[in-house]
Amino acid sequence: MKKKFLSAVCISLSLMMFASCNNTKSTEDQGTTASVSATEEADETVFENQEEAEQLLLDLKGTYGKLWDVVLADEYKQFWLDNCTELVGEENAEGAFEMLSSMVTGTLTGEEAVDAYKDGGMAYCCDFLQGVSEFTFDGKEFSGVDENGNELFRHTYHYIGMESARSLYIYESDDDNSGEFTYFFIAPDTMETTWHIEFRYGSDLEALKSYDTGKYAYWLASGISTDYTQSDAENAINLFCTENLSEADDTAAETEFDGGFGTEESPYEIASLETFKAFADSVNNGSQSGYVGKFIKLTADIDLSGTDFQPIGNMNDTETMSTMFLGSFDGDNHTVSNFTFETDKQSVGIGIFGMNCGEIKNLNVVNSVVTVTDTTSQAIGGVVGYNMGGTVENVSLSGESKITGNCCVGGIIGGSTGTVRN
Numbered sequence: 124m125k126k127k128f129l130s131a132v133c134i135s136l137s138l139m140m141f142a143s144c145n146n147t148k149s150t151e152d153q154g155t156t157a158s159v160s161a162t163e164e165a166d167e168t169v170f171e172n173q174e175e176a177e178q179l180l181l182d183l184k185g186t187y188g189k190l191w192d193v194v195l196a197d198e199y200k201q202f203w204l205d206n207c208t209e210l211v212g213e214e215n216a217e218g219a220f221e222m223l224s225s226m227v228t229g230t231l232t233g234e235e236a237v238d239a240y241k242d243g244g245m246a247y248c249c250d251f252l253q254g255v256s257e258f259t260f261d262g263k264e265f266s267g268v269d270e271n272g273n274e275l276f277r278h279t280y281h282y283i284g285m286e287s288a289r290s291l292y293i294y295e296s297d298d299d300n301s302g303e304f305t306y307f308f309i310a311p312d313t314m315e316t317t318w319h320i321e322f323r324y325g326s327d328l329e330a331l332k333s334y335d336t337g338k339y340a341y342w343l344a345s346g347i348s349t350d351y352t353q354s355d356a357e358n359a360i361n362l363f364c365t366e367n368l369s370e371a372d373d374t375a376a377e378t379e380f381d382g383g384f385g386t387e388e389s390p391y392e393i394a395s396l397e398t399f400k401a402f403a404d405s406v407n408n409g410s411q412s413g414y415v416g417k418f419i420k421l422t423a424d425i426d427l428s429g430t431d432f433q434p435i436g437n438m439n440d441t442e443t444m445s446t447m448f449l450g451s452f453d454g455d456n457h458t459v460s461n462f463t464f465e466t467d468k469q470s471v472g473i474g475i476f477g478m479n480c481g482e483i484k485n486l487n488v489v490n491s492v493v494t495v496t497d498t499t500s501q502a503i504g505g506v507v508g509y510n511m512g513g514t515v516e517n518v519s520l521s522g523e524s525k526i527t528g529n530c531c532v533g534g535i536i537g538g539s540t541g542t543v544r545n
Contacts, residue, residue, distance in 0.1 A: 175311075176282035176292045182313045183260040183320065187346035190319050191249055194347070194356050194363075195224055202357055206364040215382055218389030219368055225388065229341060236341035245416070249345040252324075253303050258346060265294075265307065276304045286332055291323070302326055318359040320346045381422065390418035390453065399425050399459075403435045406448050413480070414450030421457045421486070428461040434477030434508060447478040447511070454486025460522070462505075465494040471501055472508035473528070474537060479513040488535075489522035495529070503528030504537035516544040 200220075207216035207223075229246030231239050236248070251258070255267040255275055266277035278301050280294035291308040303326050310321040322344050325331050330338040347359065379401050382392035393399050402419065405411045413436070436448040462475050472478040473495055475488060483506075491505035502509035505520045509531075520535045531538035 172285055172292070173282060176294075179292055179309065179311060179313075180260060180262055180294075182315065183309070184262065185314070186257055186259045186349045187320060188257050188349050189249075189251055190345035190347040190359065191224075191227055193351065194360050195228070199356060199360060202360055203364070206361055207368065210364060210368040215384070215389075218382075218384055218386075219364075221388050222384045222386045223363065223367060225386070227345070232342040233338050233340050237336060240341065245341060248342045250342075251344050251346075252342065257349065265304070267304070276301070278304060280307060288332065289334075293328075306331055314348050314351075314355065317362060318347070318351075318355045322346070383418075383420065385414070385417040385419070387418050387451075390420040390451075392420055392422045393425075394423045396425055396427070396430065400430070400432060403433055406435050407433060407437055407439075407446055409440050409445035412443075412445045412449070413447050415481075417450040418453070419450055420453045421455050421459075424458045424460070426460050427463070432462060432464070432475075434464065434473055434475065436472065436476055436478035436480075438471050438478060444480060447480045448476055448483075448513075449481045451482040451484075452476075452486070453484055454518075456485050456487065458487040458489055460489040462488065462491045462493070464492075465496075467496045469497045469499050470495055470503075470508075472511075472537070473500070473502070474504040474506050474508035476506065477508045479507050479510050479515065479541075482514045482516070483507060483518060484514070484516040486518045488518070488520045488524075491520060491522075491524045491526070493525075494527045496527075498529045500528060501530035502538035503532045505534050507536045508538070510536050510539035510541045510543065513541040514544070515539070515541070518545075 203220045203223075204216045207219040211219050226246050227249045229236070229248045230250075231246070232248045232252070236245075251267075253267075253275065254269050256270040257268050259266045259268075263279045263281070264277065265280055267275045269275055278296040278298045280296055283293050283295045285291070286293055286308050289310070291310050294307045294309065296305050304324055305326045306324060306328050308323040308331055312320050314320070323331050323339060323342065324344070325339055327338055334340065334343070347355065379398060380391040381394040381398050383389045385391045391402075393402055399421075406413060411417075437446050440446040459475060464473060466473070473493055475491065476483055486506065488506045493503055493505060495503050503526055505524050505526050506518055507515055515536060518535055524534065526532055526534060526537075528537070536543060
């Protein structure tokens with residue numbers, strides 16, 4: 124039976140790696156982030172949350188190691204697979220595990236990560252930075268040691284406000300020259316509520332507020348008590364799988380695929396005409412943002428005979444390009460045959476793929492007949508209409524194919540400002 128696979132809107136990892144399961148206040152209640160002396164509004168914010176901030180430090184009391192070093196150990200692999208199987212099926216469990224683990228084991232942070240992920244894709248670094256191996260929270264005193272047990276820092280901290288975007292509590296060191304341990308942003312998670320903790324720390328208060336730009340981009344440390352039990356580790360895994368693989372969110376846009384998760388290791392799979400048409404529709408209506416950063420793979424030949432198939436990608440959204448194809452499509456050397464399309468309307472980009480700004484490769488097309496009679500139309504091709512900065516590689520056109528148009532008309536590609544190979 125075909126299973127529904129959530130789109131990038133739902134399946135991609137949220138910036139908070141797990142959903143907070145405790146009774147944190149809403150952003151509306153917590154107000155804005157500010158120091159005690161900044162404004163009258165900030166004074167009220169601190170006052171309103173002071174009790175919760177102090178209670179959080181009491182609840183956190185203990186020593187913490189790196190979460191993912193624990194839960195991604197070989198001894199828990201089968202538990203991961205069992206959880207994934209329950210949510211996405213046995214045939215997709217391994218791919219789901221690989222996707223989830225890869226998204227929290229990134230090694231890039233800051234501007235290096237911003238540059239690496241600018242064209243799509245991402246992986247969060249959830250490690251401890253600055254050489255810290257373990258953190259200890261003892262009331263208002265925070266400290267950290269390296270892997271050899273050498274103390275790297277020890278300071279007392281006071282609460283200064285809330286980070287409104289993610290509802291993290293902000294604490295500032297009482298000591299001057301605390302360097303990269305001057306500020307701590309701590310999520311309201313504890314071993315009692317979510318079986319792990321999440322936090323950020325650094326010297327730049329403003330930079331710490333941003334998760335996808337600046338000095339601390341794509342980094343959120345995750346910890347687990349050094350006194351964790353097997354049950355703690357398994358509960359953390361179960362929570363992570365449920366929050367990121369669950370299909371219970373009815374508000375999320377869905378696209379039916381025949382397998383996969385849209386990652387390079389586990390691409391979305393298209394194995395039927397029905398799925399191919401659904402994929403085209405989801406690009407054309409802009410609901411999937413063009414599948415930017417996503418990978419799609421054809422796993423069977425597709426016959427379009429007698430089908431009202433609309434070109435994949437159009438010019439309806441030129442501002443954000445959400446209706447153009449922005450992902451990576453691998454035909455896996457399969458064949459799409461008998462594409463027929465005729466219009467007398469003004470058009471830019473007509474082909475099986477109308478507007479490509481991503482990657483199309485390893486695809487064979489047989490019997491493509493495209494007829495555009497409007498004399499102002501352009502970029503008409505048998506496979507790709509307009510390759511606008513994208514890449515087309517190892518694509519062929521054969522059989523009884525006929526492409527008719529007035530401007531920028533080609534066999535495989537009508538017009539291209541991108542890369543074409545083989």
